[in-house]
Amino acid sequence: MILDFKKLLETRSYRVKGIDIHPSEPHLVTSLFTGAIQVVNFETSQLLRTVDVSTSPVRAVRYIARKNWIITGGDDMQVRVFNASTLEKITQFEAHDDYIRFIVVHPTLPIVLTTGDDMVIKSWNWEKNWECTQIFRGHTSYVLGLDINPKDPTQFASASMDRTVKVWSLDSNVANYTLVAHDERGVNYVEYYPFADKPYLLTTSDDKTIKILDYQSKNVVATLSGHTHNVSFAVWHPELPLIISGSEDSTLKVWNSRTYKLEQTLNWSMERAWCVATRADLNMVAIGFETGALALRIGRDEPVISMDHSGKLIWVRHLEAFSATVRGTGVEDSELHLQKKDLGSIEMQPTKLAHSPDGKYAAIVGDGEYVVYTALAWRQKHFGSAIDFCWSADSSFAVLTRTECVVKKNFKDRFTIPVPDRNRIFGGHYLALASANDVDFYDWESGEKFATICVKATQIEWANDGSLVCIVTDDSAFVLSVDNEAIESGIANGELAKENAFTEVVELNKEPIRSVTWVGDCMVYTTSSYRLNYLVGTQSYNISHYDRAMFILRYLSRDNAIYLCDKDVKVISHSLSVSVVEFQTAVLRGDVDNAVKEILPMIPESELTSVARFLDVEGYKEIAFDTTRDANHKFELALALGRLDLASQSIEEGETSKWRQLGDSLMAHWNVDGAIKAYEHAKDLDTLLLIYSSTQDVEGLSKVAAAAEAQGAYNVSFNARWAAGDSKGALELLNKTGRHSEAALFALTYGLPTLESVKQWKATLEADGRQNIAGLICEEEETPKTAEDSESTPEKTENENDNENEDENQNAADAADETENKTDTQDEPEEEDVAKSTEESGDQATAE
Known part of the structure; x- marks a missing residue:
């Protein structure tokens, strides 16, 4: 059996005793002998979170995904539950009287089962505040493993150092029956067969063996020997007919679960293997070792399935073959409801399934063999030994063995190509034989090799006419054009084709x-x-x-x-749509006129906008403008083409951003009047203020001032009035918006009446409790009071008063200058600061 292994994750830590994989997130949790747990993202290899649970070893850890919890158990006899996202502890309780060895979570009930060295199994219900609802007694030594029957979740099996496996029901604390699994040493691990066709249990032991037990007949089906030390675990692969075992001899062994033969031994030099977890949807197995954790993908993600040119499907799953026919597309991107037909079981684990180009046959490859079936009746037509198989364009086929490639036509040998170093073959327009380093290309008719490309190919697909080919690698793909004339010439002359036989068109390497x-x-x-x-x-x-x-x-x-x-x-x-593809192909070849005249009329209305965007990218904006049905796209194209009159027709009222874009384009073309109209639609008062002030358009500035005031944009309104020379309007706006201090100073500066503004200024200050400051502000023909006036000080001489008034008037003028320079939002000075300034002015006047 050809096995594909891909390492997803490798972490380093001290002795991983427990491990689990989240069923939907790319997260893996491990529990360590040091008493910590770690959560790792196996896609990025990033350590997400870690927490020290205990000072004692933590031997068991599990996700409770539907509650977003992680549950642990260890040598301190405590069960702890954590939030899986934050690792914040939710609860903790003593669960056993000795070390806790194993935890399983029931798939549907709110139940957790735990085992320990106290020889009992306990059931805990989290909906009843973690009440112990059942205790299962019967083992006479440590209970090391548990598994719930996937075919009947009311039953579970336990493994013990007393050399037995007991099968229990959740509603009874007495075992249903006992299986003596291993004769000499205790049982370390137990797991149910995951599929419906076999009533099997898998056990491991310190006797260095793995056993498959039939729990209905109570017999030992097979014993797997090969490890040289205690076997810690063995699990069924969730999809493939494999058993993966781990041992304290530092190895993983992969066994064929149908023949029970050893397929492969793996050693990552991570010392003793202790624990395991699987995830079926990813073909993923995670293992905890003495020095860290390892996550592997065993097998391929691709389903074993093929569709012929009429829509007939054939696929194989769990060694059962099925067929169905696609009739109509249904709802786009929604699952089609297929009426599948059972074709029966097959005798090999398939790695490839492919229809012949004419649809008459279907070939299956696997376990070193191939079988060709008739597609309709599903009868064997041909078979033989092979590690790979492929069809040619005319339904001839090639078979690859360990030493040669045999090309057959009408199921008879045509020629043989000795290829001891090739491990994959690809069919299509030409025959391709691949190794780990390069691909050799051969002619189907003559068997002549005509080219070699140095690339590790995982897939090769030819265009129908053979003019293009895509070679896919692990991390990129190359699209090549094929010079078939050069190839034919090279074959006729008995020479390899020159470099121009293949020309790179594009490399796709983003993902x-x-x-x-x-x-x-x-x-x-x-x-x-x-x-x-x-x-x-x-x-x-x-x-x-x-x-x-x-x-x-x-x-x-x-x-x-x-x-x-x-x-x-x-x-x-x-x-x-084929017509869309043909149109795009013709455009890229430069045949634009023919594409527009002949192909464009055949394209459905719903596809025209996507075609227009393609034309836009390729630089054919005029054709794109006439083709698109999207108003936004038409507007963008009109701007790009300078067809601004048409651009305005595609804008609806209220689309301010488009009107602003149109105004910018009109200004760029010096169409000021048109730009003003566009900016008016866009209500872009700032730009209108700039245009009107630049052109000294008083009427326009008045409109902007009124519109801005209505919108509450008082700064724009003030600037517009100022630019229009409307001093009186600017003064009214300042008073209207509560800017009385600015209004008074503005009026004083530009010779406007100040009395009303000053009165309102003083009234505002007094209303805010700033009477002292208000007293310092003089109205027309009024002498301001000083701070000393309010304190009944002795009368001053006439000269002292004159000096004081001069100083105060100077201070008031300075304050006015300062106020004029302040921003619109700045507050008035604090009362205590003004009082202090007044006192200092009074002192200076007294000194003088």
């Missing part, structure tokens, strides 16, 4: 590409960020964005739609 198909010269592809894009020429355009990984099945021209599916074979569709 990894997951799946690819061609629609004419347009390439449609999905990315690792769940986007569906298409490429025309060198430009990529987004079609849709999904919330999960999607894989392209095929484009069906009858439906004008791309069909995609996710890992769980949920099929969706997304429309893609």
